[in-house]
Amino acid sequence: MCACNCDCNHDHDYDHNSVSSTVTSNPLIPMRAKVINIVQETVDTKTFYISTLDGEKPFDPQPGQLGMLSLPDIGEAMFSVTNKGEKHIEMAIKAVGELTNALHEIEVGQEVGIRGPYGNGFPLDYCRGKDLLFIGGGIGLAPVRSLIMHCIRNREDYGKLTVVYGARSKGDLCFKEDLFENWPKVPNMELFITIDKEEEGWDGHVGFVPSYVEELAFKPQVTVLCGPPVMIKFTLPVLQKMGFAEKDIITTLEMRMKCGVGKCGRCNIGSKYVCLDGPVFTMEELKDLPPEY
Amino acid sequence: MSVNEVTWQPKILVFACNWCTYAGADLTGLSRLQYPATVRILRVPCSGRINPQFVLKAFQKGVDAVLVAGCHPGDCHYTTGNYFTRRRFLIMRRLMEYVGLEPERLQARWISAAEAPKFQQVITEISEQIRALGPNRKLRDEEWKI
């Protein structure tokens, strides 16, 4: 019984979503890479642009896929690839633990270890041709942005794009350049940005994401939802009340991951490994998994 | 760091309390009293700050001997620090000897800020003892090379 979530119980090896082969023969050994640019998104979040030593993309990740970034003498951690360019991939990282704080102290030119891509990524063929609603909270926008950028690159394959994004304060809004310069220029794409509390110098919407979504009363469509657990907990019922089908609500989960290839047994939710069968799950799938994440 | 007999130099770590032994070591310097260069002094506010686990870590990382040194009981700048050191290291020394570490490799001495000659004499004495004993291989991390 294959673990892909299209529950067609044919028995084949795992080739769902054409996982591109890892760059090194041994999935646990990283390859050398270099940080070629660092963008300070917020006071505690930076986006790192990473490419190989000879200036190529380490791997070509699908939207929503993850990469294992490492400073070998400190540690390794899994981060979503928030965007990819011709010659690089981008990872947005918030300083929370030992490794992330160390990452926030490195400078452009620092060599790192990278391996991947991991995880199933967003179901692109399921979303093709449909209107898409993206709901993000704080750093939660990072994984969602990979799909948004993909849709912008293949704009004609996708319907109307709507982005609802909230953060604690103006300073906490990630990817400001996209939010205020690039994305408004994209045809048939609507942006709704909100911050939690009133702040001078901010004339946009003020309020929490769940109430804002309720206020905007969207028609049911495929939705990608990602943010802090409290935001998801309150946004879900709003979407369900608005008639969104559970299989149309997609989210990515964040768990402690060590191997990244579904072996070390750490990131399991029930029988599913977030690093391999996830991190992207529909609400329907999550419903019949044990609530342990 | 691999150990070969010929080029081996004893590596002795001294945990010195800032108010007495470290000052005594300074005075030893001021008075130009020479002693072997096998010793590295690590400053701690009080001998009471020396956690026996630091000593275990030092042996694990490859030190040949450890000296725990502080003020004479009663002279402690923090009044009672060295009384705890005394209890801890009376037990610790016996425990380490019990598991097979040569007693000379873990010593504790009270050396006040004025006892420069004593500092010189203690360091010289330990250095000779360890030179005689040879490199320490006990409790050590396994060595690897890449």
Add this chain to the structure above:
Amino acid sequence: MKRVGVFVCHCGTNIGAVVDCPQVAEKAMDFPGVVYSVDYKYMCSEPGQEMIKKAVQEHRLDRVVVASCSPRMHERTFQRCVEGAGLNSYFVEMANIREHCSWVHAGEPEKATEKAMDLVKMAVAKVVKNKPLQKATIPVTDRALVIGGGIAGIQAALDIANAGHVVDIVEKEPSIGGKMAQIDKTFPTLDCSACILTPKMVEAASHPNINLLTYSEVEKVEGFVGNFDVTIKKKARSVNMDVCTGCGLCMEKCPKKVDSEFELKMSKRRAIYTPFPQAIPNKPVIDRENCTYFNTGKCGICSKVCPAGAVDYTQEDEYLTRRYGAIVVAIGFELFDYSVIGEYGYGKYPDVITGLHFERLVNASGPTLGKIKRPSDHKEPKNVVFIKCVGSRDPAKGKSYCSKACCMYTAKHATLVREKIKDSNIYIFYMDVRTPGKGYDEFYNRTREQYGANYIRGRVSKIYQQGERLIVRGEDTLLGRPVEIEADLVVLATAMVAQPGAGQLAQKLGIGYDKDHFYTEAHPKLAPVETHTQGVYLAGACQGPKDIPESVAQASAAAAKVCGLLSKREMLTEPIVSEVNESICAGCGMCVAICPYKAIELKTISERIQGQTVERQVASVNGGLCQGCGACTVACRSAALNLKHFTDQQILAEVNALCL
């Protein structure tokens, strides 16, 4: 990663002569985190510090390691320097490659260089883990305590009181005045000691800001700078000070005679007594050991005759605890007990006396009312022999140091003998004559030339009694022949030693003392009146032998330090205190019992664990009380306590760096 700058100092030739500084600087570039390293002649100099500041700007350094002298010397200097460059002052670590390296491994330059590299590697490994710290503020109690009522204590108290602060003087004798009260004249001006001392004593007694706690001792000292809680034991005087008028009737009528300590047993005093006539407070004290009433219950005359009914046999010792912002220790000195020296008669010959005995003999209010008489037969002596350096500069039987003041007061004694006994012969055995003060050498020459004192360069090997006279056998090293003098009176210039109780008091205060129990100053040149314990200062002979001008100078210096401290309502404290990680702390309380400053207590916090609010106890450190000794961090098994600036991680980093 952290960007560390390493600055290796030559310290002129002190380091550079032995340690190959350029090589150390070059090797430092290989250590993890180091992005800039340089060596320079004098890092602590102005240009040296400028170099650090410039390097921090230019190379965007966020950590600095200075390899130079002992941090006990210049850590403060370099902390201020990096602060000037915009870094947190605790982002600097020092590698001691002078006192611990170049000065002690002069014969092995390559090993010294290798050790210097190791020490720099340890410092770099530690500094990478340093965290930014801010100084905290604690309240300062506007009250000072002076321990010891001699000239130094009185002078310090006066200066502090005149600056507007309240001062308490604690003196263990019934009266203030100290040793100077026993002295007759003072060199080099020969003005009478009482004339310059008693006005100061009166001024101190009457000063509104000064409280005298005589016949009292310090029992216990707790707390720390700005907040010393001192428990003082006021011994029972058996006389009610408020009622007594000091008329002295009781002292006349008291039948019991006892040797007077003030007069060095050369005359008697009564069981109820004041040490000397000009005593302040001039109110008597009952010496309970010798008073008949206290021994047998009979007598009680003094209470009968006392017009004011001030005598109160039921008085008890009284303990009072007060909070002080600063403490000045001025407990003075004692004279060396020469009875250990057999050659000078083990103290058995009555006519072999000390300088202080001589002071009493020539003193107008002394036992002989100023006439020099031989204690044995009260005759006026003809031949007077003075012997200097008795117990001083004599490591075998006495002390290794020079007691500084004996040369001058022996010369003074010689002039007084000449003045009082015109036709006397004065001999002075000396090793050297040290006259370092203003007008000192002129005074000494006058003694030799005008007053005809015979200075004999040589030591006295033996004194023995022969009939009524004493034979003093010595040698004259300048003439190279033995000398023998028949003396009527021999005065020994004995060494100054520390007060017998000096050691215990130091342990109560937590201050250091040397092998001779003189108190250790924070730094011999840069901080002579401070101790390593912040807020405790030194003045006078308790810090080392010295004469009156120096003691007074030190007293004023200490007072200036105290006024600097008390002038502010609060002061900055070292942020090197321990901190608790409440999520790890299990509230076992091991640390509470161990903290010498009672800085840790268990407090109750409430937190939500799995949807349930739970009350539990955790340790909490009072940053003001904690002095950063770190004993609690070792007692804490789960390492919930860590000492800032000396964290487990920093020390482990140093240990690891040492062994790579």
Add this chain to the structure above:
Amino acid sequence: MLVAQKAKLREILNALSEEYQVAVPVQREGTSAFELYRDGIEVMFNGNTSISPKGMFFPQTEKMYGFKTVKNTTEFVSLPVEQGKRLLFGVRSCDMKSLDCLDQVFLTKGYIDEFYKQKRERTVIVALGCNEPGETCFCASLGLDPQKAAGADVHAYDLGEVIGFEAVTEAGQKVLDLLKNHLREQQFALPPVGEFYLKPEVAGVPEKLKGMFESPLWEEIARKCLNCGACTYVCPTCHCFDISQDVRGEKGIKYRCWDSCMFGEYTQMAGGHNPRPTKKERVRNRFMHKLNYFPERYNMLLCTGCGRCLDVCPVKMDITSIIQQIKEAK
């Protein structure tokens, strides 16, 4: 069936040592485990080793790769890997089945664990049948044949004075060819297998567990557990591991080592959140993984009935009685 006198086992093992690095079960002071065979080592014939042969393929601490971090450069260095053919003699059928479980984990689902694969491919396994099950054994209840370890290269049978050998795979045949002058052809009937003391019925348990995540049973079961790692470290099928590094200055080695879902730090996330904070969640996860999650993913139970967890558990947790309680739970 080819047979040989048990007394001649020593020669057989010496002969095999020419070709292979041979490992055999050995009784040591306080424990028993698989060790490199040297002439004269006494092979343990009764019962199973207390430390499973899992360590031969998935060592407790395994160096993966070296690295050098000089200034801001990062370099990865591959480490020498032990080569040479190996032969495990005396593996019981429960441990053989556990290797089957580990194969599923390490060699399938799109990623191959090279470290494990290399060790697995160079090892030939001579399984030894059990005639007399231990008190805590229950492999039969999980559908295993104690005398014939499915998946082994050679089946060896303990026939009292004599040992019988039957090659199953080609590699096994090569082994027996190597020993042909030690063996002789003889017909032997396998002795009957002794009576099992523990007989848990696992049928239907995985399916029933699917709905039992919220069952109060877990609270009761978890009460006496100490959350130590003993059961997970002796269990031949437990395969969770942690990745960490041993750093010495600018050089370091990245290694992986056994980890246990029983430890608190196992799922502790950087931000402070821990999906399995107390021992109830951890105990539930352990048994759900063995009896539900793993079957759902790999179509086989993650328990082979070796009974080691019953032997070592300080508070005598017993998976067979837990299976019983699951069956009886409402």
Add this chain to the structure above:
Amino acid sequence: MEDLTLVLRRTAKEILEKGEAQMVIGWEKGAFWYSSTSAFISKPEDTERLIWDEYCVNNLAKYLLDYRHKEGKVAVFVKGCDSRALNVLLQDKQLKREKILIIGLACPGMKDEVEARKLGRGSSIPLYKKCRECRYPNALNYDFFIGEDKVIKEIPAQDDFSEVQALESLSPDEKYNKFVANYERCLRCYACRNICPACNCRECIFDRTASGWSSKANNVSENMFFALTRALHVAGRCVGCGECERACPVNIPIMLLNKKIIQDINALFGEYEAGTDVTAKLPLGGFEFTDPEEFM
């Protein structure tokens, strides 16, 4: 022993029925005749599961830590060693005495399970070594006691340090080789720590690799660091219940380290028996000015 089981059940039942405690922690029969395991009874009718036989070796005191934040009281049966363990937990302020109902027992000494399994049901089975040497078979600190308080086991005069002294007499290398041989096989499963009543930290440094003290790597050097550190941490609080040795899957003689420290504490700082007096000052929690002086 048989009738005591009935007394035990009746007592537990009364406690639950009268609501004096929310739960009773005792023992019940395990899967085999030679093993009894812990039981957590909250319903009066379940008290039938409780038993008291020669295999109730588990030290139940440490389980109370799981219920210290729950409302109501918990009753627990304690043997001599268990009650000393409970005293250590009280001394370490990890439990509140008023939230615990202690039912003391006179312990005849527990039979060695490993031997029982080897020798089989019929034969006479020796006691655990720790029970043979035990000097406090009866509960010391309890709310009420089951069975007569008479000693039903002869008690050795003082602790037996013969093994420690035997080890002390060896040469440094011999001692070290024995130490390595023991700790080479340590799995770092932490069963010894998790069962030890003196190891009651909220978060152990060995569970926090980020603290830098230890790594998860299982090599003899890290194992020795763990063993020595734990011995030092429980110094002065180890009650000698021997549960660590019983829990160790690879049978390492852990008590050899703890006994050595107990012997040294007695010799250096005066006779001290951990867990016998809740008010006593912990030997390594304080000092005396008159402590032996070896470092002058």
